[in-house]
Amino acid sequence: MRIKSGYNFISSDFESNQLAMKSLDTEIKGLLKDRKLFKFMSKQDKLMALCALKSWEQAKIEEDQDLSRVGIYLCVGILPFDEAPLEKLCVKSITDNKFDIKVFSDLAYNSMNPLLTFKCLPNMALFHTSYNLGVTGRYFMTYSGVSDWVQCLQKGIKDLEDGIIDYAIVGSACDQDNFLVRQFYQRLGHDLNKDPIDSASVMILRRDDLGLQIKDVIESYRPVDIGNKISEIQGKTLELPLGCSQISLEIVTKLESAKENHCETIDHHTDFGTSISIELGGAQHE
Amino acid sequence: MEKQEIVDGVIECVKESLVIEDQEITTNTKLIVDLGADSLDFLDIMFQLEEKFDITLDKEDFNFLKRIDLPEEEAISEGTLTQKALSKLKEYLPLLDENKSGITPADLKDYISVGSIVKLVGQC
C-alpha cells in the first residue's frame, strides 16, 4: 500500500502555542465548507480537519472520485476540555469550595453554551472530516494512543486490500495543551506541564505505484496488569511528547524526501503492552 | 443602554457565531433567509447575547405570536395570520408586510431580523 499524500501540524513549529492556535483557527476557517460550523469544533476537530483537507488537496484526488468509496480511519487523543468553560463550570458549581449539585444544576448548567456538548464528543472529528470532504464511505473512530492509531492504519489497508474503498484517510489528532490531559499524564508518571504539544497528522493511502510504501504492519500484544496505580506499570515507554500522532508525524515527514530505495522499520512499544513494527519501503514519485 | 450599543453588540454576536466577519450586516438583515441560520445557530447566538448583555433569553422569547398576546381567534383566520396580528407583530418583525396575505405562523421565523433581536435585547 502507498501513502499518496500527508500533512502534519505540530504546535511546537510555532513560536508559542497561542500563535499555533491562532494560525490553526485562521487556516481552518478559510478551508471549511460551511464556516459557521467552526463554533462546533473542538481543538482536536480543527486539527484533524485541517490536516485532512490539506492532505486531500495534496493528493489531487480525481474530480469524479466516488466519495462513498473513501474510508476515514481516525484516532484522537485523551479527552480534552477547554480551559475557559472548565473554569466557568467549576466556579459556578461550588459551595464552600466543594461541588454542589444544586448550584451546578442552576448556575453552571445555565452558563454552559449548548454547543459545548458538541465540543466534548470525541467522534465529532469524524463528522467534520467527512462533512468537509463530502465522504460517505466506511469509518473507524478510536482513541487514545499510538497502538490505536495503528489499528486505523491496519483497517485502512485492509479495506483497500478488500477493494471496498479506493482511498483511505488515516488520521490522528491530539490536544495536549489541556488541563485534563495534563492530569491524566501526571498520573502515568509523565509530566506534560512543560511545553505540551498539540499535533495532528493525516495520510491518504491507496493501492498505487506512487508514494511511500507501507510494506508491513506488525502488532503484538501482551496485556499488562493495570493494577490500581498507573505508575506501577512495568516497561513503560514515553508516548509523549506527541501523543497518538507520534508515528504518523514521523512517516509523513519522510514522504517527499524518501527515495526509491528507502527501507526503514519504525518500532514502538506502549505502556499497555502493545509492540508495533511498521516496515516502510521505497517511494515512487511522479 | 443606548440603542446603537445594542445594535453593534447584536451584530457582533451574529457575525461571531456565523463566522461572517467580512459581511455587511444591518438591522434589516434576516437571520434565516439572508444568513442561513438554523436552530443550533440560534442557540449559540442567544448564548453569546446572554454573555454580552448579561441577560437571560429563552427559546420562547422568539415565539413572537405568543408575545403579542392576541386571542387565537383574532390572530389566526383559516390558518393564516390576520392583519391585526401582522400589525402587532411588526413591532418585533419590522420586515413583515402587514398588507400581505397568506402568512402563516410557521412563516414568521423567516422575518426574524437583526432588528428583531435588538428589540428583544432592549426589552430584557
Place this chain on the structure above:
Amino acid sequence: MSNRVCITGIGAITPIGNDIEAFEKSLYDGVSGAGEITRFDASGLPTHIACEVKDFSANYRDIKVDFALKASREAISNSGLSTDQIKKANSSLSIGIGLELFSMDDLIDVRFNGKTSNEISFLNFPSDLCAHMISHEFGFNHSPAIHISACAAGTDAIGDAYKKVKSGSLDICLAGGTDSMVNPMGIAGFCRIGAMTTDNENPKTASRPFDKNRNGFVLGEGAAFLVLESETSAIARGAKVLGYIVGHGNSLDAHSVSDPHPEGRGAYDSMKRALDDSGLDISDIDAISVHGTATPKNDPTETYAIKTLLGDKAKTTPVFATKSLVGHCISAAGAIETVTSVIAFKRQELHQTLNLDEVDESCDLCHVREENLKGDFKYILKNSFGFGGQNSSLIIERGPQ
C-alpha cells in the same frame, strides 16, 4: 479464507436485568427500565429520569467499567471457553465505549483545594484502561480495538470483530459495548441540546419510539458482549452456537452536526452495505431491530431509509425498538440490542416496542406493538445511528435449531 462467524456466548447488564436470564424475562414481560435518577440528585436539571441499572454496586467510580467487566465475564463464561483455549487461539477484544467524563467532585478538589492523587479513578477512569483490563483478565493476545463512534460504537465493535474473525486474523473476539452517562456532566450535556425527553412525571412511558407524542430519548446505561468465534474453532471444541454474524456495513452522512440526513441516505447506505456484505437479499430480512431513539428526527428518517431499502416489503417486515424498554445506552446500545436479537432467535419471538400508543404518520412501519410477536425469524437487521452521521448495521442469523 472465509470463516463463518459464530456467536458462542452472550452476557449483559441492563436497566431491566443484570444478567441474560433477568434481561430476557423483562424484555418479554414489557418492563420499562425508566425511573427517577438515583445515582445523583438530578432534580434541578430539565431531565431527571433515566434508565439506570439497578441493585448493583460498583468498585470503580466510573460504573461503566464495572458494567463491562460483569457482562464480559458472563459472555466468556457462557461460551465455555477456557483460558487455555483463548491463549492458544488468536484472540482479542473489540469494544465500543464512551469516553471518560470527569468527576466534578475531584475536579473542584484539584482546582480549589490543591488535591493531587495517583489513584486510577481520580478525576476520571481512562476508558482505554478498561479495554486493557478486560484483555488482561482473559489473556487475549492481540491489541483491543476501541470504538468511540458514540451511538454506533457497540454495533461497530461487533462488526469489526466479525470482519477479523471472518478474514481469519482472529479466531476468537469478544465484542460489545459499555456506557454510562448518568452523571451530572452527561445528563447536563444532553439536556442542554434538548436531545432528551422532559416527561419526568411519567418515566415508564417517556421512551416512545415512533409514537406521535415522542419528544426525545431517555438515557440508559449498561453493557453487553458477545463471543464471536470462527466456526472451525467452535466446532472443534463442541461449542453451542447461538447465532451468526453474517454482514456488517457502516457509512457517513456527511450532512449535519446533529441531524440525520432527511432522507436517511447514510442509514440506507449502512443497511445496504451490510446486506451486500452478507450476500443476502431484502427478501431474506425477517425483522429489524431499529435504532429507534424516539427523537423527533431519527424515527421518521429511519423509517424513510427502511422503506427505501425494503420497498413494499417494509409494510410486512416487523420492527422492534429495544430503546423503548432500556433507553438509549449510547456506546452500549448496539451491543445490548444485538444480544436482544440473539435472545429473539432463541425464542423465535420479537419483543414489543413499548409505549407505541399512536404511530406517527411519518413512522409507518410494521411495528411490533402492544404484544410480543412469535414467528419464523432467521435473519435480523440491526441498526445504530450516531450523532454526527455515523451509521452502522449488522445482519444477524439465528443459530442451529
